[in-house]
């Protein structure tokens with residue numbers, strides 16, 4: 001039970017609530033039970049005395065000749081009945097015909113279910129009753145009379161004063177210590193909790209005391225067993241964070257290196273052009289090389305920006321339904337001039353745009369970036385000769401039943417050797433043996449965008465067994 005509604009819940013308060021609330025609820029129940037038990041206990045000795053009195057009175061019933069019952073109570077015995085300063089005692093002796101032999105006439109009769117025929121067991125019975133406006137405890141017994149048809153009845157009634165006093169004494173004896181024990185129990189629970197929660201505060205202090213660059217794992221054994229999994233998951237997070245920071249540092253270093261090369265080339269060419277003996281031809285060549293180096297630097301910066309856009313794109317850029325075929329046609333159209341420069345036959349095979357099952361939810365700029373990188377690679381790495389013209393085909397395959405969608409970019413270039421296939425998706429990795437310029441960021445960009453759009457990218461031989469085998473990049477979109 002929550003005593004107070006908090007926005008941020010305290011573990012300490014929660015445990016305290018759940019321990020103390022049942023304790024406080026159980027307390028009145030225990031009070032009620034104690035009261036019942038005390039009543040019962042207090043009745044026992046006085047009931048026994050009452051039974052004894054009834055039996056004693058029954059002894060004084062005598063049978064006169066002719067079956068008539070007589071009753072005479074000696075003085076000391078009648079004194080004994082009254083000798084009680086707390087309670088009033090009444091008695092009644094009725095003969096076989098119901099006539100009063102002695103005592104109070106109007107004492108209540110035994111309940112009707114206790115008729116003499118059924119109740120003749122000579123052992124006095126007990127009941128609660130009311131007499132003259134006072135609650136009474138009564139004992140009665142039927143005494144068989146020789147020669148008479150019905151038995152005589154002896155009843156003794158006693159007010160409940162002594163019993164109430166004794167019950168109150170018992171309750172007091174049990175309850176009073178509880179008033180002291182309960183606050184003590186609350187205090188002990190409090191102290192135990194403070195002690196139990198201490199390892200958490202120590203853990204917090206240890207984390208606070210760390211240097212900002214300290215990502216070493218926390219000691220899982222210095223915390224209680226229950227907190228172990230939490231610490232271990234934080235350690236997992238720290239490890240991943242460490243890896244991710246290391247990757248980012250490496251990426252930054254690689255990016256700086258990639259930019260340094262063309263920039264150093266620029267400076268060198270500028271220095272060369274400024275030589276005293278440089279003629280017009282040298283100047284022209286230097287300017288050409290400067291143009292090339294600046295193009296390379298621009299490409300690197302563009303790829304770095306594309307990578308950054310792809311990595312932050314998941315959350316930052318708006319997603320919308322995109323017609324994949326439409327996007328492919330745009331990319332292919334934009335790549336045609338470059339393909340013609342390389343004498344490469346660039347084409348598209350697949351369904352027309354506009355059909356709803358070829359649409360995927362995503363960001364069109366990122367999706368185009370992804371396809372453009374694959375098409376650029378195919379165009380760049382495929383060489384065209386008159387005997388063997390370069391062919392690059394972009395293909396869309398869709399399964400009308402499963403609604404699966406695959407985009408393939410196929411070329412008849414050198415292909416990617418099986419050993420390289422795992423590595424070409426790493427940032428800045430470039431397979432050796434090509435004289436093509438590049439940064440090694442194209443495929444990591446493709447993979448990142450694919451991941452964000454629930455797609456998977458793989459590379460295979462386009463024409464297995466042939467030489468050269470050609471490369472076949474496949475993007476599989478999940479439905």
Ligand SMILES: Nc1ncnc2c1ncn2[C@@H]1O[C@H](COP(=O)(O)OP(=O)(O)OP(=O)(O)O)[C@@H](O)[C@H]1O
Pocket residue numbers: 303373377378381382411413414415416424429430431432434437438439440441442443444471
């Ligand atoms: N179609 C292809 N045929 C043969 N090799 C390829 C093909 N596509 C990629 N590769 C190989 O994979 C490597 C990585 O490609 P990626 O696109 O990531 O980088 P890049 O093309 O070198 O640089 P960028 O794309 O940033 O200009 C390339 O260096 C190349 O060796």
Ligand SMILES: [Mg+2]
Pocket residue numbers: 373376377438441442443
């Ligand atoms: Mg590339």
